[in-house]
Amino acid sequence: MTQTAPPPAAPAAAPGDRRRRGRAATSLGAASGLGLGIALVWFSLLVLIPLTAVLVQASAGGWSTYWSILTNAQTVAALELTVGQAVLVTAVNVVIGTAIAWVLVRDHFPGKRVLEVVIDIPFALPTIVAGLVLLSLYGPSSPLGLNWANTQIAVFLAFLFVTLPFIVRTVEPVLIELEPEVEEAAASLGASRFTTFRMIILPSLAPAITSGAALSFARAISEYGSLVLLSGNLPYSTEVASVRILSFVEGDNLVDAAAVASILLLVALVVIVALDVLSRRVARYG
Amino acid sequence: MSIRISGVGKSFGGFTALADIDLDIATGELTALLGPSGGGKSTLLRIIAGLEVADTGSVEIEGVDATRLPAQKRNVGFVFQHYAAFRHLSVAGNVSFGLKIRKRPRKEITARVAELLELVHLSQFADRLPAQLSGGQRQRMALARALAIEPTVLLLDEPFGALDAKVRRELRNWLRRLHDEVHVTTVFVTHDQEEALEVADRIVVINHGRIEQVGSPDELYDRPASEFVMSFLGPVTTLHGHLVRPHDLEIETRPFGGATPGWVERFTRVGFEVRLDVRLDDGAATSSVLVTLTRADATAKGLAEGVQVWIKPVAGASRVRIGTPTEDVRNADSSLNAVDAVSEPTFS
Amino acid sequence: MRRPTKARWVLRIVVVAYLFLLVIWPVALVAKATFAHGLGPVITALTEPEVVFAFELTISVAFWAVVLNTIFGVGISLLLVRYTFPGRRALNALVDLPLSVSPIVVGLALLLVYSGRTGWLGRTLESAGLQVIYAPPGIILATAFVSVPVVVREIVPVLHEIGTEQEQAARSLGASGLQTFLRITLPAIRWALLYGVVLSLARSLGEYGAVKIVSGGVAMRTQTATLLVEERYQQFGAANATTAYAAAFVLALLAVVALIIVTSLRPDKENS
Numbered sequence: 046m047t048q049t050a051p052p053p054a055a056p057a058a059a060p061g062d063r064r065r066r067g068r069a070a071t072s073l074g075a076a077s078g079l080g081l082g083i084a085l086v087w088f089s090l091l092v093l094i095p096l097t098a099v100l101v102q103a104s105a106g107g108w109s110t111y112w113s114i115l116t117n118a119q120t121v122a123a124l125e126l127t128v129g130q131a132v133l134v135t136a137v138n139v140v141i142g143t144a145i146a147w148v149l150v151r152d153h154f155p156g157k158r159v160l161e162v163v164i165d166i167p168f169a170l171p172t173i174v175a176g177l178v179l180l181s182l183y184g185p186s187s188p189l190g191l192n193w194a195n196t197q198i199a200v201f202l203a204f205l206f207v208t209l210p211f212i213v214r215t216v217e218p219v220l221i222e223l224e225p226e227v228e229e230a231a232a233s234l235g236a237s238r239f240t241t242f243r244m245i246i247l248p249s250l251a252p253a254i255t256s257g258a259a260l261s262f263a264r265a266i267s268e269y270g271s272l273v274l275l276s277g278n279l280p281y282s283t284e285v286a287s288v289r290i291l292s293f294v295e296g297d298n299l300v301d302a303a304a305v306a307s308i309l310l311l312v313a314l315v316v317i318v319a320l321d322v323l324s325r326r327v328a329r330y331g
Numbered sequence: 332m333s334i335r336i337s338g339v340g341k342s343f344g345g346f347t348a349l350a351d352i353d354l355d356i357a358t359g360e361l362t363a364l365l366g367p368s369g370g371g372k373s374t375l376l377r378i379i380a381g382l383e384v385a386d387t388g389s390v391e392i393e394g395v396d397a398t399r400l401p402a403q404k405r406n407v408g409f410v411f412q413h414y415a416a417f418r419h420l421s422v423a424g425n426v427s428f429g430l431k432i433r434k435r436p437r438k439e440i441t442a443r444v445a446e447l448l449e450l451v452h453l454s455q456f457a458d459r460l461p462a463q464l465s466g467g468q469r470q471r472m473a474l475a476r477a478l479a480i481e482p483t484v485l486l487l488d489e490p491f492g493a494l495d496a497k498v499r500r501e502l503r504n505w506l507r508r509l510h511d512e513v514h515v516t517t518v519f520v521t522h523d524q525e526e527a528l529e530v531a532d533r534i535v536v537i538n539h540g541r542i543e544q545v546g547s548p549d550e551l552y553d554r555p556a557s558e559f560v561m562s563f564l565g566p567v568t569t570l571h572g573h574l575v576r577p578h579d580l581e582i583e584t585r586p587f588g589g590a591t592p593g594w595v596e597r598f599t600r601v602g603f604e605v606r607l608d609v610r611l612d613d614g615a616a617t618s619s620v621l622v623t624l625t626r627a628d629a630t631a632k633g634l635a636e637g638v639q640v641w642i643k644p645v646a647g648a649s650r651v652r653i654g655t656p657t658e659d660v661r662n663a664d665s666s667l668n669a670v671d672a673v674s675e676p677t678f679s
Numbered sequence: 680m681r682r683p684t685k686a687r688w689v690l691r692i693v694v695v696a697y698l699f700l701l702v703i704w705p706v707a708l709v710a711k712a713t714f715a716h717g718l719g720p721v722i723t724a725l726t727e728p729e730v731v732f733a734f735e736l737t738i739s740v741a742f743w744a745v746v747l748n749t750i751f752g753v754g755i756s757l758l759l760v761r762y763t764f765p766g767r768r769a770l771n772a773l774v775d776l777p778l779s780v781s782p783i784v785v786g787l788a789l790l791l792v793y794s795g796r797t798g799w800l801g802r803t804l805e806s807a808g809l810q811v812i813y814a815p816p817g818i819i820l821a822t823a824f825v826s827v828p829v830v831v832r833e834i835v836p837v838l839h840e841i842g843t844e845q846e847q848a849a850r851s852l853g854a855s856g857l858q859t860f861l862r863i864t865l866p867a868i869r870w871a872l873l874y875g876v877v878l879s880l881a882r883s884l885g886e887y888g889a890v891k892i893v894s895g896g897v898a899m900r901t902q903t904a905t906l907l908v909e910e911r912y913q914q915f916g917a918a919n920a921t922t923a924y925a926a927a928f929v930l931a932l933l934a935v936v937a938l939i940i941v942t943s944l945r946p947d948k949e950n951s
Contacts (some may be wrong), residue, residue: 076856077762084754087747088770090800091824092777095788098799102791141697152687160695162938163702169878169934171885171905172782174709174927177912181708182700183634188708206701226415229382230473232402233409234429245429247418260779267781269888270905274912276375280889287783287888294787294892303827306784311777321772330418 055229099310100304103253114304119280120289122309123276126200127286131265134204138261139254140213149213150220167209172270175206180275195277200285203271208264212257219253263316333358334379334484335666339388341374348374350540356518356533361510361672364520364529366565371540372520379518380486381405393483398536408477408515412489413470416461421447422472423457429480447475450509456608467498471505478513487519491526524564528552530551553649561651568621570644572653577623581647582607583641584633589642593620598636605629609642637656706931713928716921724922725929729898730907733926737904740815741883744823748879752830753872757864760832761839777827785824788891793817793893813895818903821889826879833875834868841867874944881937885930904930 060305104111114120149160167175179202184194193199223246231241269287276283286309293302341349349371352486356362364372377383384427391399397405417425423444430440448454451471453464461469470490477485490506491499507530510517521527527534528548536543536551536559538544544556555561558574567574570591586592596619597608605626608619622642634640644650713721723728729754758764759771777785792798794812795805804811811817849859865872887905894901896910904926911923 052890069702071762074744077758080754081758081762081764084758085752085770087751088755088774088827091820092827093773094799095785095792095824096776096780098791099784099788141694144690145694145698148690152691154691158942161700162935162942163698165707165938166702166935167944169881169885169886169938171908171927171930171934173905173908174885174930174934177908177924177927178705178709178931181712182705202701209701219430224415226411226413227417229402230409230411230415230417230476231406231428233380233382233407234476235403235432236428237403240432245417263779266831267779267784268688269781269783270594287781290781290783290787291892294783299787299791302787306781307789309781309784313776313781316779317775320775321768330460 090136096310099303099306102299103307105300105303110300111304114301115308119284120305122281123284123286124305126197126284127266130197130200130285131205131262131305134201134208134265135258135262137205137214138208139258142209142261143216143250143254145213146216146220150217164210164213167206172268173273174205176203176271176274179203179271181205184275194275195279195283197283199276200272200283203275204265206285207268207271208261211261211264212254215253215257215260216250219250223249237274252323257318259316259323263313266312333360334518335391336375336379337389337391339378339385339390340373341371341383341386342376347376347540352540352542354535356516358393358516359514361507361517361530362519362530363527363528363534364518364537365524365534365563366522366537366543368522370538372535372537375537376486376488376520380407380409382409386651387658400457402547406480407481408480408482408485408652410470410473410477410485410487410490412492412494414461414466414473416469416473418461421458421460422453422464424473424614425461425472426479441478441490447479450478450512451475460536463489465498466494469550470494470502474506474509478515482515485515485517487517489520489522489565492521493563499526506530524547528564536563538563552573555649555651558651558653566621566623569653570620570642573650574653575644575648575650577606577621580620580622580642582609582622582632582634584638586641587643590643592639592641595636595638595640597635598634600626607634607640609640618626684838696892703819709924709931710928713746713921713924716917720918720921721925721928724918724925727922729902730904730922730926732899733902733904733907736815736818736902737884740818740903741880743819744826744883745876747819747823748826748830749827749876751873752875753825753834753868756831756838757860761843762833774831775828777824782821782825782886782888782890783892785821787887789817789820789824789893793820803865812893815901817893818901821893822883822886824863825886825889826875826882829879829882830875831871833871833878837868837871838864870944876942877937877941877944881934884933 106114115124145164147162149157149164170178179199180194180248182189183191183199185192193202214301227245228241231245236244268285269291272278272283272285272288276285278284278288286305290302290305290309292307293299334354335354335590336354338347339352339503340347345441350528352375354375364375366372374383378385379423380398381400381404385398389396391397392405392407402409420428421448426447427444430443435443444457448457451474453468453475453598456464456468456472461472464472470493474487474490482498487506491502494502503526505530506519519530528551531548533545533547534551535545544551544560546554551560552564555564561567561574566577568573568577568580581587581590583590591613592609593609593611596610597606599606603626604623605628607622607624607629609622610619620642681941755770755774759767759774790798790812793801793804795801795810798804798812801811809816811820846859849863854862884905885905887909890903891906891909894903894906896902896906898907898910902910908923908926908930911919911926
């Protein structure tokens with residue numbers, strides 16, 4: 046089955062899994078030490094240092110400044126909207142994402158391969174184009190007569206669109222790996238199809254669903270491009286956190302921008318750590 | 332009769348897995364379905380369990396027609412080759428699963444689980460996860476899990492196939508002793524004839540979707556109904572158009588009544604056994620005859636490569652005439668098979 | 680379980696309807712809107728000098744971003760899988776970070792470090808004559824940032840799976856580290872690598888939020904295709920709208936083509 050890389054099943058390389066074949070992890074020699082050094086320099090220049098700069102800048106004015114920026118009414122509204130819609134969208138994705146994965150793995154009908162590509166489209170599509178795409182069906186010129194542009198529903202839809210692949214792609218491989226014998230065993234012990242799903246299949250999927258949900262949430266709160274054309278970015282109404290940050294940047298107010306950005310960054314870090322912990326837990330089940 | 336199978340047939344696409352199977356399995360018996368891979372024995376087992384539906388025929392379990400009954404309602408215990416453990420549940424969780432489904436009271440479940448874990452010697456692993464157990468331990472857990480629901484019938488699909496040889500032998504004996512203690516009607520599938528011969532009360536030999544023969548291990552080994560059964564259950568060699576067991580051939584370095592002359596082409600020693608490839612003098616371009624005997628005997632008779640010998644089947648040796656068609660014998664009565672008593676050969 | 684039950688049909692319909700309303704129909708509508716006035720206007724729009732420049736810039740930026748990410752991605756993957764060192768687990772987790780970070784935050788972060796005026800490193804670089812922000816190098820960095828994990832995530836599982844036996848065999852036959860890499864490791868991971876490259880190319884072509892901050896969006900200078908789409912859509916006039924849709928359509932087409940390539944690579948990967 047297709048699996049696009051970035052919506053992952055687990056963070057790359059669960060470390061310390063000694064069970065892997067040929068796992069001769071050697072310690073660094075001279076050449077590889079140099080390689081590591083170069084890689085770290087590049088990674089630092091590109092990722093680590095810039096992100097650290099955000100945190101540093103955010104705390105530039107001290108704790109009280111930081112706090113006052115975050116409690117600014119418009120900022121609070123933006124954060125509430127962002128987090129609220131992200132949670133809602135994640136909840137929807139848990140259900141529909143699992144359902145989509147189930148249909149892709151367990152069901153067979155003509156045209157199913159097409160759906161595999163369709164699911165990855167939100168991931169590969171430029172976000173600004175995504176906004177245009179959603180506008181065509183849910184904006185002023187909608188053939189269905191809907192006009193949800195510049196409303197909170199637009200935010201909901203945009204989040205829904207960009208987070209589509211995540212849970213599907215984390216659940217799919219787990220579903221594929223499920224042994225049919227396990228379900229047969231449950232049946233032979235007297236479990237109905239539904240009981241088997243509830244007590245046997247779902248628990249096996251839980252870690253994958255959780256990691257997909259974490260990624261979905263992180264992606265949703267980060268979204269920007271699709272909202273530019275779709276939501277109107279109206280303060281107190283349809284303005285999300287990333288838009289707020291952008292307006293600070295455009296106003297050359299980098300401290301405020303960094304402060305709000307630090308919140309988003311913190312959430313991203315929490316998600317990463319949670320996924321790492323989760324993947325170790327799952328490795329226990331073998 | 333615990334299980335009665337009548338006229339069962341099953342095809343997958345163009346492939347016929349089972350053709351018109353009739354079989355009765357008595358209550359409390361330990362029966363082996365033996366045969367080569369792809370022969371249909373697993374399919375038959377799964378049809379009994381309700382995990383597959385037969386195209387034709389019927390399955391009766393303890394007098395009740397179970398043909399259309401789903402697996403959930405048949406109260407059969409099933410053990411899979413690769414354990415099918417519930418990975419996220421502990422050992423105790425696995426074993427108690429069937430009882431939880433049936434909404435038994437908590438106390439009853441705890442007691443029964445403890446009893447079963449004791450039976451399979453896994454009591455100290457009750458809270459472990461299956462991933463932390465060895466293959467043999469997982470299979471014992473799977474057995475306990477199947478027995479927990481007090482099944483009418485216990486079915487095992489190549490239960491020791493995924494284990495290594497030593498563990499396989501241990502568990503084989505252990506299954507036999509378990510059956511002696513628990514007495515539930517048990518059917519297991521295997522392609523290992525040694526396993527079937529050692530463990531089962533009765534063996535059903537299945538090949539190409541048909542029953543070749545049914546009988547006790549002795550009956551099948553000593554009075555095989557066909558070439559296939561004879562060659563599948565033990566070593567065979569060909570002598571004068573008959574299949575005969577290599578250890579049933581008398582061999583001497585001088586002629587004796589009715590013996591065929593030849594010479595030792597190859598002398599191989601494997602442990603205590605000596606295997607001789609004997610090339611007959613009759614000039615036919617057939618392959619050599621395999622004769623096996625103990626090392627002591629071989630030394631006593633002065634056998635070595637190049638030595639001239641005379642061979643003849645011992646009195647009472649089982650033989651099957653080559654070209655015997657496979658009879659589709661219903662509930663094959665082993666006394667009606669194609670083995671003939673050893674007689675004087677008709678050559679001069 | 681083999682017969683399509685009612686539940687199965689319900690599930691099918693729900694899933695297909697959801698995907699239709701969320702993705703399929705909207706994308707089809709955009710395609711329709713693009714060609715609403717025929718092929719002519721679209722061609723005219725796409726041959727506009729500013730549009731041509733924007734796409735050239737986007738493609739070259741994406742190219743360099745992918746090259747960087749591939750080289751360093753393979754390097755990091757090898758380090759993560761084949762070696763142990765203090766901090767490996769942290770590095771492993773941090774590699775995934777760009778995936779969860781908002782593009783706006785990315786832009787801000789790069790701005791803070793590389794801005795010619797106030798950036799930590801930017802000030803020094805500017806005085807040395809290298810402008811990062813509001814210039815192509817900045818756009819390359821922003822584009823590379825978001826695709827950092829893509830190649831790594833694809834290669835790491837494959838490196839795990841193939842194990843070190845082949846590489847050890849090569850070494851025992853006298854191959855040097857580089858030879859082993861070029862002749863043994865690289866061929867073993869080539870499909871995963873191709874997959875990662877195509878996917879990061881698709882993402883790089885479409886980067887918008889981070890680029891918006893670091894590039895300044897000056898037409899014929901630092902305006903990428905995605906920025907062009909935004910600019911033209913927000914201007915009045917049918918010609919501008921057509922240009923916006925035309926550029927968007929091309930970007931969407933490139934994305935879908937990349938996906939199709941990648942989808943057809945998958946089964947090959949599984950069979951090899």
